[in-house]
Amino acid sequence: MQTLLAEQVPAPAAAEPRAAAAPPWLSVRGLVKRYGATEVVRQLDFDILPGECHGIIGPNGAGKTTTIRLCLGLAAPDAGRIELMGLPVPSEAARARMRVGVVTQFDSLDPDFTVRENLMVYGRYFGMSDAQTRQRIPALLQFAALEHKADARIQELSGGMKRRLSLARALIHDPALIFLDEPTTGLDPQARHLIWDRLKSLLAQGKSILLTTHFMDEAERLCARVLVLDHGRRLDEDTPLALIQRHVEPRVIEVYGALVDRAQALATPLAERVERSGDTLFAYAHAPEPVLEALQALGDGVRVLHRPANLEDVFLKLTGRQLRD
Structure with a gap:
């Protein structure tokens, strides 16, 4: 018998106690979404507080991306209540989205523009002046480790570079809450670890993250709390350590x-x-x-x-x- 004894991996740290007085930046209660006869989100409840990373994990078709679309006001719920940055969604979704950043599953970078130009154009979407955007671009390029690619076309970037640029672009207006829908899918280990490092630095600045992922090690490393979703239904929610201790x-x-x-x-x-x-x-x-x-x-x-x-x-x-x- 050949035995591969795994190194003693430290147990995931329990989440820091959450300040009870802090209002959530995202609050979801009784959320329901149907497509025809299929209920893809079923009575979903969860909160995201300032400074925490909240993960949503589940198989394909569990309702993760639909939940994000509902929270952003890109789809209308059939029942339930959503408050994003203190504003009701979907009625005030446009205002609420001005204070959040979004990185979707698939890159939506403009191939006609350079890296720098992609950031410039995105700043205008949020009502920023060109001078304000130019002032933020050097720090964002450094954050994404793309200083040497500032004038490169999107077609010249690797997959990891595109994902880092998408993250930097989502931060152009200094949002308080960032939605990340499977941000490291398709990346090699080096690129994944670099993005993890950048996400940890955002959390250290007090920003919040809603993260969907198929990588359980990613959720375990980054998330203070994890919601397990299947067929649109909440199976459990807790810190990664508490979920492990409770279920296996x-x-x-x-x-x-x-x-x-x-x-x-x-x-x-x-x-x-x-x-x-x-x-x-x-x-x-x-x-x-x-x-x-x-x-x-x-x-x-x-x-x-x-x-x-x-x-x-x-x-x-x-x-x-x-x-x-």
């Missing part, structure tokens, strides 16, 4: 290899819970030692990874392992 056993043993069927027979009576996904076995336990000892009988017929439970385990337990399209 603390240790996970992943097993794969030619003898995984035999490994399943050995692990099942010893672990609290065993799941199979393709040729990989997942054994969940409070005390992993008996499982690990039993698997030693298989020698090199299996490979074993022993690790702490994480947010992805919570996600898969609550929403299932079946493929969503």
Whole structure:
């Protein structure tokens, strides 16, 4: 048996206590949205307070992007109440959006303009003078690590550069709250880590973030609280650490290899819970030692990874392992 013992990953830090007196910058109550007979958002409640990153995770079709569109007033709810920056949405959505930034799933950069020109044009959308925008551009280019690309056309940028520019553009008017819809999808690890670093710096400045993501490590690293959404319905919401402690056993043993069927027979009576996904076995336990000892009988017929439970385990337990399209 080849054992890959995972490094001791520190447990996610619990969120800082939230100031009870601070009014939320986004408040959602009883939100409902239907398309025909399909209810894509079902009685959804959540708040985002100043200075916090709030994550929404869920499978494809869970209602994440629809929820963002509703919160921005880009779609009208069938029921419920939304207040964005203290203003009712959708009736005052245009005013509220002047105080928020948005990075969508897909880049909407203008290919006819340079990096600098994209920032200039976007500043005008928010009523900024050209002088005000020019004053902010150097800091935003530095923030996005794009100083050397200021005069480049959009077609000359890599995917990571485009995502960083989209983030910088969303900050042109110094918004208090930023909506990020899967901001690191399709990026390589270096680009993802750079964007994570930039998002952490925004939180340190007191800004708030609403983040949707399919990367559970991203939600675990950045979010003070995470809402698990499926079929438009809230399954649970809490800090990443609290969700892990509430829903899954603390240790996970992943097993794969030619003898995984035999490994399943050995692990099942010893672990609290065993799941199979393709040729990989997942054994969940409070005390992993008996499982690990039993698997030693298989020698090199299996490979074993022993690790702490994480947010992805919570996600898969609550929403299932079946493929969503």
